[in-house]
Amino acid sequence: MSEVTADVGPKNAIVRGAFAALMKQGLPTLSYDSIAREAGLSRQLVRYHFKDPETLMLSVCDFLSMVYREALLRSVSQKTQIDRLTVFLDFYFDLLDEEPKPRDDQVYDALMSLAANSNRIRKNLRHHYTMMGEVISHELQMSHPNLTLPAARELSYLIVSLMYGHWKMVASLGLNQTHKRAARAAIDRLIRSYIDEESTKLAPGEAWS
Template structure:
């Protein structure tokens, strides 16, 4: 069955938006910048996206889809006992030699977070995606450590998301050494072990 033209054009426009943000900095670009990056007309972009906000939401979804695809490939290749390790290794870029590098998209996420400060729909979409990541991590922790109560798994899911996000802001955005990839990755193993050893559920 032939693809609809919108199913071709919309991803092309989102890709042009990604490239424009990556090359031009933190602020989400306007139609003219995106048109130049994508070698397309402003009118074409406006036909498929009525606002930059709509494009930003589509960009959020496109980024999430890339992570989902990479993680699914890693999980399929791993046995069940290694699934949590695959998640953490991927997010700290230790699977690149196996063909699963973490996307170098930190500048794009910086732009989306900045835009989210004035856009409730983009803020909601990002929050939903990070909440899903937290729940997914909590689920994987529960599988690896069934003795740990669900509340502890949820706390760890949140803390891991915070460490991952903060870590990449320091490395990718501020220029800290990628040697800290190992520091942060190993710290999460110790954090999980500390929860398994002596977690006390909240009252």
């Protein structure tokens, strides 16, 4: 897990404890007891701050978003605009030695599973992925001004889908992590194809709607 802004309060410790428990044990065996052990707190204190599991998982989702946001800010803060897009995409495919992608696949698997029956978690995850898409769309337009906004939004949707699908194939199904280089190279070819075609062949409807 990448370094994030320190917060030693009990709620933050509980969220981190839930994250650690999910990484070790997965969703089926997650319990208040296992979270309390990882957080170094009592079960009663965990229940006091998070009376229902759904609220706790929403906080875990927000924690993940914070981790990624701070890691990306560290990675792109000193880069040129063109470098920013490259660094952004390399980060999500774990190709930056100086800023490794957070190890969180079991946690995202758990959140996606819970989203099937929780409108609150589904809405939260959708918001996070949509924000990621909006950021990528912005970076695409800044790096390639000839891309129209609809083209950049459609392209960002395809990129986010490829990112998520790649890591599920690797983390959940056990494909070799070296596939990340093939997926990352495919994204560059995809971007070039949109630039070469001048965004004239867009799918019906607007991406991220």
